[in-house]
Each structure stands twice: as structure tokens, then as C-alpha cells.
Amino acid sequence: MRVALFATCFNDTMWPETPKAVVRLLERLGCAVEFPFDQTCCGQMFTNTGYLREALPLVERFADVFDRYDAVVAPSGSCVGSVRHQHAMVARECGRPDLVARAEAGAGRVHELSEMLVDVLGVTDVGASFPHRVTYHPTCHSMRMLRVGDKPLQLLREVRGIDLVDLPAAEECCGFGGTFAVKNSDTSVAMGADKARHVRDTGAEVLVAGDNSCLAHVGGLLTRQRSGVRVMHLAEVLASTEGEA
Amino acid sequence: MSGTFVGMPAFPTAARKALEDAQLRSNLNHATHTIRDKRARVVAEVDDWEDLRVAGAAIKDEVLTNLDTYLVRLEESLTRAGATVHWARDAAEANSIITGLVRETGAEEVVKVKSMATQEIGLNEALEAAGIDAWETDLAELIVQLGHDTPSHILVPAIHRNRAEIREIFLREMGEVGTPAPAGLTSSPPELAEAARLHLREKFLRAEVAISGANFAVADSGTLVVVESEGNGRMCLTLPETLISVVGIEKIVPTWADLDVFLQLLPRSSTGERMNPYTSMWTGVTPGDGPQDVHVVLLDNGRTDALADSVGRQALRCIRCSACLNVCPVYERVGGHAYGSVYPGPIGAVLNPLIRGTQSPVDKSLPYASSLCGACFDACPVRIDIPELLVHLRSRVVDEKRRGRPSAEGVAMRGASWMFSDSRRWERVQSGVELGGKALRNKPTLGRIPGASAWSDARDAPAPPPETFRSWWERERGR
Numbered sequence: 001m002r003v004a005l006f007a008t009c010f011n012d013t014m015w016p017e018t019p020k021a022v023v024r025l026l027e028r029l030g031c032a033v034e035f036p037f038d039q040t041c042c043g044q045m046f047t048n049t050g051y052l053r054e055a056l057p058l059v060e061r062f063a064d065v066f067d068r069y070d071a072v073v074a075p076s077g078s079c080v081g082s083v084r085h086q087h088a089m090v091a092r093e094c095g096r097p098d099l100v101a102r103a104e105a106g107a108g109r110v111h112e113l114s115e116m117l118v119d120v121l122g123v124t125d126v127g128a129s130f131p132h133r134v135t136y137h138p139t140c141h142s143m144r145m146l147r148v149g150d151k152p153l154q155l156l157r158e159v160r161g162i163d164l165v166d167l168p169a170a171e172e173c174c175g176f177g178g179t180f181a182v183k184n185s186d187t188s189v190a191m192g193a194d195k196a197r198h199v200r201d202t203g204a205e206v207l208v209a210g211d212n213s214c215l216a217h218v219g220g221l222l223t224r225q226r227s228g229v230r231v232m233h234l235a236e237v238l239a240s241t242e243g244e245a
Numbered sequence: 246m247s248g249t250f251v252g253m254p255a256f257p258t259a260a261r262k263a264l265e266d267a268q269l270r271s272n273l274n275h276a277t278h279t280i281r282d283k284r285a286r287v288v289a290e291v292d293d294w295e296d297l298r299v300a301g302a303a304i305k306d307e308v309l310t311n312l313d314t315y316l317v318r319l320e321e322s323l324t325r326a327g328a329t330v331h332w333a334r335d336a337a338e339a340n341s342i343i344t345g346l347v348r349e350t351g352a353e354e355v356v357k358v359k360s361m362a363t364q365e366i367g368l369n370e371a372l373e374a375a376g377i378d379a380w381e382t383d384l385a386e387l388i389v390q391l392g393h394d395t396p397s398h399i400l401v402p403a404i405h406r407n408r409a410e411i412r413e414i415f416l417r418e419m420g421e422v423g424t425p426a427p428a429g430l431t432s433s434p435p436e437l438a439e440a441a442r443l444h445l446r447e448k449f450l451r452a453e454v455a456i457s458g459a460n461f462a463v464a465d466s467g468t469l470v471v472v473e474s475e476g477n478g479r480m481c482l483t484l485p486e487t488l489i490s491v492v493g494i495e496k497i498v499p500t501w502a503d504l505d506v507f508l509q510l511l512p513r514s515s516t517g518e519r520m521n522p523y524t525s526m527w528t529g530v531t532p533g534d535g536p537q538d539v540h541v542v543l544l545d546n547g548r549t550d551a552l553a554d555s556v557g558r559q560a561l562r563c564i565r566c567s568a569c570l571n572v573c574p575v576y577e578r579v580g581g582h583a584y585g586s587v588y589p590g591p592i593g594a595v596l597n598p599l600i601r602g603t604q605s606p607v608d609k610s611l612p613y614a615s616s617l618c619g620a621c622f623d624a625c626p627v628r629i630d631i632p633e634l635l636v637h638l639r640s641r642v643v644d645e646k647r648r649g650r651p652s653a654e655g656v657a658m659r660g661a662s663w664m665f666s667d668s669r670r671w672e673r674v675q676s677g678v679e680l681g682g683k684a685l686r687n688k689p690t691l692g693r694i695p696g697a698s699a700w701s702d703a704r705d706a707p708a709p710p711p712e713t714f715r716s717w718w719e720r721e722r723g724r
Binding site: 007009011012013014015016017019020035037038039040041043045046047048049050051052053054055057058061086089093140141143144145171172173175176177178179180181182183184185186187188189190191192216217219220221223224 | 256257260575578579613616617618620623633636637639640641643644655658659667671675678689700701702703704705706707715717719724
């Protein structure tokens with residue numbers, strides 16, 4: 001199967017290990033992964049801050065770059081959420097009916113990583129090994145925008161050697177929220193402090209999630225607290241094999 | 246005698262103050278989690294909950310789409326049933342109509358059923374200015390009023406108070422305005438309720454005029470409906486001779502049968518009960534039974550502005566249940582006062598800018614008072630897509646700012662959009678990031694960063710890597 005990787009601008013630049021893990025993982029499962037170099041950003045930050053006019057060229061660019069693929073995968077619930085649930089809205093509010101149609105047609109082809117694995121490829125055991133105590137935070141946009149449900153947990157449960165523990169109040173937002181994290185930093189930190197406390201209560205060594213943006217927020221609190229807990233993207237756990245983790 | 250929200254600062258400023266209040270945080274955490282869990286339990290019992298939500302949204306949308314027709318029908322039904330209908334464009338007009346009606350009766354005081362519409366228009370303050378005492382009879386509204394306070398929750402306006410604080414307010418204030426609290430009052434809930442009962446009973450038996458809102462107004466029959474828990478509303482709706490009800494124009498349901506849907510949705514969503522203890526319904530005047538002088542004030546006060554917004558109008562489906570407040574991670578930590586309105590929480594963050602506009606600092610900031618986590622939409626019994634509305638209103642705030650002097654944020658966003666519009670421009674920026682990453686030599690995180698205190702005062706920032714994904718791919722596999 002030919003799959004295009006949308007690395008997302010954030011991961012491409014700040015967390016290259018995550019898209020690298022997606023490539024390793026998908027190739028291990030027999031996919032041919034392509035990385036279109038003309039990709040940039042889905043425009044989520046612009047849209048969610050109210051800058052729809054600034055998001056519009058990025059919505060159009062996304063369609064131009066990825067329209068030619070049957071399947072697109074991205075290691076981010078919120079970026080996929082933006083593509084699937086906001087691109088058509090941005091085009092509509094900017095008075096671009098042609099682009100609305102393209103965005104609506106393309107939406108179903110873009111998958112978050114756990115959807116790609118479970119729904120498209122039909123696997124839950126991806127042959128991973130990760131002998132660590134892990135807790136999983138379901139990010140809001142993967143849960144309430146994409147409705148990935150327990151797909152990430154189905155994948156994690158099949159990982160060899162993993163000690164997967166439930167995160168209390170898992171479904172509560174971590175407080176990142178894009179520009180919310182700086183526009184309302186006090187509230188954001190108050191929310192993140194509770195998330196970090198729940199993570200520490202589990203005794204996990206590693207906090208796993210499907211969005212590096214949320215992990216940067218909670219992880220930033222955890223390292224500032226010198227908690228000894230590290231954060232890791234779901235893709236990197238699933239790409240790990242025996243002897244390397 | 247209660248406070249007002251006039252001149253409130255922007256949300257982040259008010260939120261910071263609230264976050265520092267440990268007692269408030271503890272009161273809110275306890276109360277929101279208790280109601281949240283209760284709601285989740287009783288909603289899970291209903292097999293067709295999703296169908297009910299869809300039906301509730303559809304009924305409200307039908308009314309909102311044909312509001313002109315339904316309003317005239319409601320007026321005809323009410324008039325036929327012996328009620329007098331008044332139309333109020335805004336708060337000032339509503340307050341002047343109501344003040345005039347109370348004056349005509351010669352009464353110098355009124356008893357009040359808990360009503361969001363009357364809080365919204367500041368009716369108590371208007372009556373006070375006219376020399377008329379307005380007594381709140383809902384227990385929580387009484388606590389807010391006696392405490393010279395402002396409400397912080399739609400359903401539980403005194404949610405920010407705990408029992409010990411309520412006891413102090415009762416002991417200090419009740420005697421000033423009527424029957425005092427019994428000496429030796431403790432903070433046990435039954436004793437506090439008994440003190441309120443004694444205090445209010447005197448006012449119920451004396452009152453000649455009552456003022457209410459309405460949860461629903463049935464267009465076909467002219468029936469108004471009030472849903473409540475305590476029975477204090479029932480006292481107000483039955484004992485006095487004159488009853489004045491202030492009803493937002495979006496409160497209409499077409500027929501009696503439509504109540505079937507809402508009387509299932511509302512109690513489970515608001516108090517987490519299968520059924521609320523008191524549902525009062527009245528249709529104009531019934532000779533010899535209940536109030537004989539019945540008035541209904543139909544209130545716009547910005548609702549038609551919300552209606553004119555094709556995305557925003559879904560906010561008018563709101564049945565004021567508060568489910569969105571109780572599940573909101575922002576509300577849970579900050580409380581209601583920071584929203585600068587009687588409508589706090591997620592619904593307040595959209596409803597206030599829609600009906601008041603986006604001119605004041607607080608109204609401009611409200612659409613941003615959310616992490617867009619989406620818990621509010623999942624809890625909403627009439628499927629208001631609050632996250633979608635928040636983004637829509639953010640774009641309104643941004644577009645209004647475009648007319649003035651360019652803001653730093655606006656310039657940065659335009660620049661970033663220009664950069665992302667061409668992958669070569671973006672790659673040049675990435676090269677700069679790689680240089681930074683190489684200089685930092687694989688440092689995992691950065692500590693405090695000067696100029697980025699909003700992030701890094703409390704959180705370490707991630708350090709950039711020496712090689713982007715794109716560079717890795719190009720090095721390993723070529724372009």
C-alpha cells in the first residue's frame with residue numbers, strides 16, 4: 001500500500017524521531033511510505049486562533065499536496081482533526097466553495113496513526129517491544145474530534161513487555177490547547193499540573209500520547225518538576241523492537 | 246443589593262485571581278465533580294439519549310428558523326388565555342416595563358423565582374433604584390443576594406460558596422432584611438435549609454407580586470413552564486395576585502408534546518436527576534386559582550443579533566442546564582466570576598459575545614477562554630457545537646481587529662502564513678532551527694527562556710533537534 005506521510009510542521013521540525021518512527025513502523029508492516037517535500041503546515045494554529053484568512057492558503061496547499069494520494073497518515077490527532085473537521089469550514093467562511101468540495105472529498109483519506117493501523121491496515125499487534133511502565137493520555141482532539149476510541153490502547157496492549165497502567169481522569173484535557181497555553185497560561189498550567197499529578201500517581205516511567213504538542217506541555221511540567229517521568233509519542237513506542245528500547 | 250459585572254477585566258486577568266483562591270478551587274472541584282458524576286450516571290441509563298439530543302436540537306432549530314411565526318403564535322395564545330404580552334427590545338426596556346407594572350399594583354416588594362433572564366437584565370438593581378425590594382427565593386440565589394455577591398454558575402449560582410461560608414452569610418445578613426437566622430445555627434445542610442425556609446416563608450405569605458422567568462413557552466397553548474427543585478418557585482407562581490414572567494424569545498417550543506423531549510433532557514443534564522421535583526405550568530389566568538393578573542415580557546436583548554449569525558444561532562438552542570460548565574476543565578479551575586456575566590463557562594464564552602457583541606475587554610477575551618477540548622459539546626443536551634462556535638467567534642474578534650492598527654500577533658500570524666505558503670521558505674526557517682539545535686548539542690529541554698515567560702515560567706520548553714525530519718529523509722533517501 002502506498003501511503004503519504006504528513007509529518008506535520010511541528011513534528012518535522014521539533015520532534016523528528018516521531019515521523020521517523022512512523023516510517024519505520026509502516027515499512028515494517030509492508031507499506032511504501034512517501035514524503036511529499038512540498039508539505040508544510042495544516043493551518044490549525046491559525047484557524048484555532050481566529051486567523052481563518054491566514055489559514056486559507058495552507059488549506060489549499062494541503063489539498064494540492066495530498067489530493068493525489070489514496071491514504072495520508074499523520075502522527076497527530078489535532079492536525080488530522082483540523083484537516084478533517086476544519087479545512088472545509090475555513091474554505092466556507094472564506095467564500096471558497098471550490099475548496100470546500102476538495103476539502104470534504106479529501107477528509108476521509110487522512111488518518112491519524114492509530115486509525116491508519118487499526119482501521120486501514122487492520123492490525124493491532126505491530127510487533128513492538130517496549131519493556132517499561134507506561135501510562136497513556138488520550139488527547140482531546142483524537143478522542144472527541146476524531147473519535148479514535150480505544151484504538152491506541154488496543155495497539156499498546158499488544159506491545160511485548162509493556163506494563164500499561166490506567167491514567168486517572170484520563171479523559172480530562174491537559175490544558176495545552178494551542179495558543180491557549182500562552183494566552184491563558186495560568187489556567188493552562190493549572191490544568192497541566194493536575195494532569196502531571198495524575199501521571200505521577202501511576203508510577204509510570206513513560207507518559208505516552210498521540211500528540212507531541214500536548215506532550216510538550218505536560219512533559220515541560222514534568223521535567224520542570226524533576227519528576228523523572230519522560231514523555232514519548234505513541235509512534236515511537238510502537239516502532240520499538242526487542243533490544244533497542 | 247447584589248453586585249454587578251460592569252467593568253470586568255479580560256478573562257486571563259480575572260482567571261489569575263481566581264486560580265490563587267485555594268478555598269474557591271476546593272469548593273469548585275468538589276461541586277463540579279459531584280454533579281458531573283451524577284449526570285454521567287443518569288444519562289447512561291437512557292438508551293435513546295443521542296436520539297433525544299438530536300430531537301432537542303431539531304425542535305429548537307425549527308423554532309429559531311421560524312421565530313417570527315412562533316412569536317406571534319405565542320402572543321395570540323397568551324392573550325387568548327388572559328395574559329398581557331409586552332415586548333422588550335433590550336434590558337432597559339424590559340426593566341422599565343416591569344418596574345411600571347409593579348408600581349401599578351402599589352406593591353413595594355416582589356418575590357422572585359430563580360430566573361436567568363432577570364439576572365441578565367439586572368432587574369433587581371433596576372427595581373431597587375425604583376424603591377422596590379426584590380427578594381430572591383431560590384436558595385442559592387438567596388445566598389448570592391444576601392452575600393452581596395454575583396452568581397458564578399447558571400444552575401448553582403452559589404457554587405463558589407461552601408457550607409461554612411453560607412452559615413456566616415445567613416447569620417450576618419438575614420436579620421437585616423427579614424426573619425433572622427436562628428441563634429446557634431450550624432453549617433449542617435438541614436439547619437441551613439430550615440433557616441432559609443423560615444426567612445422566606447414570611448416573604449411568600451406577604452407578597453402581592455411575583456416575578457419569574459420560564460424554561461419553556463409553548464407557542465400553541467400559551468403555557469409557560471418553570472422547572473425547579475425546591476418548591477420555592479411554586480410558592481411564587483401560585484400565592485401572589487400578580488405574576489410577571491420575563492421570557493427570552495428563544496424559549497419557545499411549538500407544542501405541548503415537544504416538552505416530552507426537553508423534560509427528559511433538562512433534569513438529567515442539569516441536576517443529574519431523572520426528574521426534577523417541581524414542574525409548574527400555567528396558561529394565562531385561571532379564574533379563582535393562582536395569580537389573576539398575569540404578564541409576560543418577551544425579551545430580545547441581543548438574541549436577534551445571535552440569530553442573524555448563521556453559525557452562532559445554534560447557541561440559542563441553550564436550555565440553561567449547565568452541563569457544559571460542570572464538565573469544563575477551565576470552569577472547574579477558574580469558576581464563574583471570571584467570565585464577567587451571569588452566563589459563565591463554555592456556553593457563556595459563546596453566548597455573551599453573541600448577544601452583547603465583542604466590544605468590551607472581557608467579551609473579546611471570552612472566545613479564547615477555552616482549550617477547545619470538546620467536553621462541552623459531548624455534554625450538551627441540544628448538541629450546541631461550542632468548540633466550533635468558539636473558533637467562529639475568535640475569527641470575528643480577529644477580523645474586527647484587522648480594521649485598526651495591526652497587532653503584534655496579527656503581524657506574526659501573517660508572516661507565519663506567508664512562510665508556510667511556500668515549502669522553500671519553510672525549509673529556510675527550519676535550517677535556522679537546526680543551527681540552534683546543533684549549538685545546543687542535543688540538550689533535551691530548555692529551562693526558562695527570556696521573552697517566552699508565558700510558556701517557560703512554569704514549563705520547560707523543548708530544545709530544537711540538530712536535524713529535522715525533512716533533512717534526515719533527504720540525507721537517507723534523497724528528495
